[in-house]
Amino acid sequence: MQINRRQFLQYGVGASVATVFSPIVSSGLSEALAEEGRESLNVVKFKLNVGATKPFTAIHISDTHFAYADERNDERKRKLAENRFRYFSKGLSYFNAAVEYAKEKDAVLLHTGDLIDFVSEKNLDLVEEVYKNDFSRFSSSGNHEFSQYVGEAREDEAYKAQSFDRVQKSFPNDLKFCSRVINGVNFVAFDDVYYYVAENLVELFQKEIDKGLPIVTMCHVPFYTPDLFKYMIVDRKEQCAYVTGAPDEAMKEYKQDRFQQQRGDEKTVKFIEWLKGQSLVKALLCGHLHCNFEGPFSDSARQYVVGGNFKGDAYEFSFE
Numbered sequence: 242m243q244i245n246r247r248q249f250l251q252y253g254v255g256a257s258v259a260t261v262f263s264p265i266v267s268s269g270l271s272e273a274l275a276e277e278g279r280e281s282l283n284v285v286k287f288k289l290n291v292g293a294t295k296p297f298t299a300i301h302i303s304d305t306h307f308a309y310a311d312e313r314n315d316e317r318k319r320k321l322a323e324n325r326f327r328y329f330s331k332g333l334s335y336f337n338a339a340v341e342y343a344k345e346k347d348a349v350l351l352h353t354g355d356l357i358d359f360v361s362e363k364n365l366d367l368v369e370e371v372y373k374n375d376f377s378r379f380s381s382s383g384n385h386e387f388s389q390y391v392g393e394a395r396e397d398e399a400y401k402a403q404s405f406d407r408v409q410k411s412f413p414n415d416l417k418f419c420s421r422v423i424n425g426v427n428f429v430a431f432d433d434v435y436y437y438v439a440e441n442l443v444e445l446f447q448k449e450i451d452k453g454l455p456i457v458t459m460c461h462v463p464f465y466t467p468d469l470f471k472y473m474i475v476d477r478k479e480q481c482a483y484v485t486g487a488p489d490e491a492m493k494e495y496k497q498d499r500f501q502q503q504r505g506d507e508k509t510v511k512f513i514e515w516l517k518g519q520s521l522v523k524a525l526l527c528g529h530l531h532c533n534f535e536g537p538f539s540d541s542a543r544q545y546v547v548g549g550n551f552k553g554d555a556y557e558f559s560f561e
């Protein structure tokens with residue numbers, strides 16, 4: 242279901258004019274952060290009755306795409322930063338706006354990946370800096386977290402392994418699999434950044450099911466559902482849907498490289514089917530598509546895709 246525009250709520254946080262901030266900065270980070278302005282978020286609100294022990298609020302954002310480089314990087318990466326920054330120049334402002342908004346609401350900030358656009362010292366310094374702030378947060382990774390020059394190589398476990406340890410060090414929680422209970426609701430974050438999941442995900446996830454608490458999942462790439470597929474291909478006229486686990490039949494018009502990239506392997510398709518049967522799973526939060534969408538996933542859960550934090554999209558969930 243496409244989100245009704247009436248659900249949109251403009252929310253301003255602080256000054257609305259951002260300071261021009263170059264993608265290649267040599268000044269101190271704190272200085273750069275202090276100079277950065279605040280943008281207005283487009284917040285869409287949802288109320289979810291999942292059986293929390295106490296009502297609470299969560300702000301869900303995704304796809305901030307920090308795109309910075311500095312003198313520690315080679316010419317190629319600095320050029321990349323310049324090119325990519327044209328699209329993502331407001332990411333930091335909007336991220337800061339989301340942090341402020343979450344603090345005001347006494348809410349946990351949930352981020353479902355692509356906080357950075359590519360691996361660089363500056364981007365990872367920034368991740369550490371923004372997460373050093375004292376606020377409640379939880380995150381899963383995105384495909385761009387391990388991207389070195391963006392699209393220059395086949396992205397698989399071997400590619401991810403080249404930067405994983407360095408990237409993981411800068412993030413506040415485990416990027417492969419992690420859970421956190423908030424007021425009786427178990428948030429389970431896992432990695433599906435390259436359109437497949439880990440071999441042992443069912444096994445890991447079963448331990449979360451065994452806790453007997455309502456579950457909200459967090460991963461980067463949304464799972465295939467007929468509604469979401471139609472929204473991407475028919476309504477948005479995309480050439481592919483950028484979802485995990487689409488059936489081969491649905492992907493027959495995809496270009497060969499996209500078909501190969503987005504074809505869910507056997508363990509992934511099995512995991513998705515297994516997840517649909519888990520009645521404790523109440524909601525799926527994800528991103529990656531850079532547009533808002535929410536729709537049914539299973540008998541017990543809906544899937545919530547939040548758009549780009551780099552353009553101000555944010556969801557606010559009131560959990561009860």
Ligand SMILES: [Fe+2]
Nearest residue numbers: 304355385529
């Ligand atoms: Fe993204």
Ligand SMILES: [Fe+2]
Nearest residue numbers: 355383384529
């Ligand atoms: Fe992504």
